[in-house]
Amino acid sequence: MSDNKEVSFDAKDHQHLRYNPLRDTWVLVSAHRMKRPWAGQVEKPPEEHIPRYDPGNPLCPGNTRANGKVNSHYDSTYVFENDFPALQPDAPDPGSDQHPLFQSKAARGVCKVMCFHPWSDVTLPLMKMHEVVKVIDKWAGLVEELGATYPWVQIFENKGAMMGCSNPHPHCQVWASNFLPNEPALSDRCQRSYYQKHGEPMLQQYARQEAERKERVVVESPDWLAVVPYWATWPYQTLLLPRRHVLRITDLTTEEREGLADIMRRLLTKYDNLFEISFPYSMGWHGAPTGPHLKEDNSHWQLHAHYYPPLLRSAMVKKFMVGYEMLAQEQRDLTPEQAAEKLRNLPEEHYKNRENQEKGGKEK
Numbered sequence: 001m002s003d004n005k006e007v008s009f010d011a012k013d014h015q016h017l018r019y020n021p022l023r024d025t026w027v028l029v030s031a032h033r034m035k036r037p038w039a040g041q042v043e044k045p046p047e048e049h050i051p052r053y054d055p056g057n058p059l060c061p062g063n064t065r066a067n068g069k070v071n072s073h074y075d076s077t078y079v080f081e082n083d084f085p086a087l088q089p090d091a092p093d094p095g096s097d098q099h100p101l102f103q104s105k106a107a108r109g110v111c112k113v114m115c116f117h118p119w120s121d122v123t124l125p126l127m128k129m130h131e132v133v134k135v136i137d138k139w140a141g142l143v144e145e146l147g148a149t150y151p152w153v154q155i156f157e158n159k160g161a162m163m164g165c166s167n168p169h170p171h172c173q174v175w176a177s178n179f180l181p182n183e184p185a186l187s188d189r190c191q192r193s194y195y196q197k198h199g200e201p202m203l204q205q206y207a208r209q210e211a212e213r214k215e216r217v218v219v220e221s222p223d224w225l226a227v228v229p230y231w232a233t234w235p236y237q238t239l240l241l242p243r244r245h246v247l248r249i250t251d252l253t254t255e256e257r258e259g260l261a262d263i264m265r266r267l268l269t270k271y272d273n274l275f276e277i278s279f280p281y282s283m284g285w286h287g288a289p290t291g292p293h294l295k296e297d298n299s300h301w302q303l304h305a306h307y308y309p310p311l312l313r314s315a316m317v318k319k320f321m322v323g324y325e326m327l328a329q330e331q332r333d334l335t336p337e338q339a340a341e342k343l344r345n346l347p348e349e350h351y352k353n354r355e356n357q358e359k360g361g362k363e364k
């Protein structure tokens, strides 16, 4: 047992806990484990060829979906009701059992699928700026429309088969619910208590601190900042924040939406360049609750997006949140600072564009 008094602490060598103020939880950082020999695979998976159009893909323009409905020949974003919705607008109440251990509540809502683009062989970082702005405008439009009645509208994108995405066509989902789900409810409580204690929205202060400290910054612009958060649990997890105090995505100005399209493309390009594959992740937006909460004071809220990518060491090696993470608490090897530095130092030109230029060069 080394005499702890002599060894000075170094976050990239010594285990320690970090506090996540958004969830009131702690993460165990064991960076010294990075020296652990890795016998796992590191090869890249074969690049899957995705056709621009597949007559059998129910998300493509003009195609018929599982329930017989036909998609329009859309040429931009396209939204349709999920044919297999997890939430529907009307359902009978389950009735409330009086026993405290057997509580239940009514669940109602709507589930939408939103295609980003008519082509199946593009992803957000490879789309044009104005096409990504249209995605952002549609996100805001759906929060406006569904948020008029529902207290919570969850925008989320599952990207890549590793994240259970059942369809390679660029798309996300938007589920509105008549209840505040667990994660936003927890985040609401944490942001509210921080605001009451410190008098400033937590994530606005956090963005200012991170912009000054630099060591976890991945990409930044006048209106936006993307960091690997101090408390990140997934190896290359990032948090995307506006610099201005913005409650909801609907409040973004045209200039902020263009800035968001730009920083999303820069961040996602770095993600894809990390292992030179289309980087899998689950991402989602959190903003102030809607519906009846639109009339309340939600000054404690700051709009933000979470990116949760599973990959750890290579295109094939992922972090498993199992065992200790399920039974005890989240644990990570790579420090957030090391992850941020790797992403920050990656080029902002997408590897596919570089490959195409090289190929083009060879063909000349």
Ligand SMILES: O=C1CCN([C@@H]2O[C@H](COP(=O)(O)O)[C@@H](O)[C@H]2O)C(=O)N1
Pocket: 058, 059, 064, 065, 066, 067, 081, 082, 083, 084, 085, 113, 157, 158, 164, 165, 166, 167, 172, 173
């Ligand atoms: O014909 C179809 C195919 C898929 N879908 C829906 O599209 C969604 C695909 O999204 P994910 O790949 O992120 O799971 C999925 O929720 C699935 O229910 C339809 O609504 N109709």
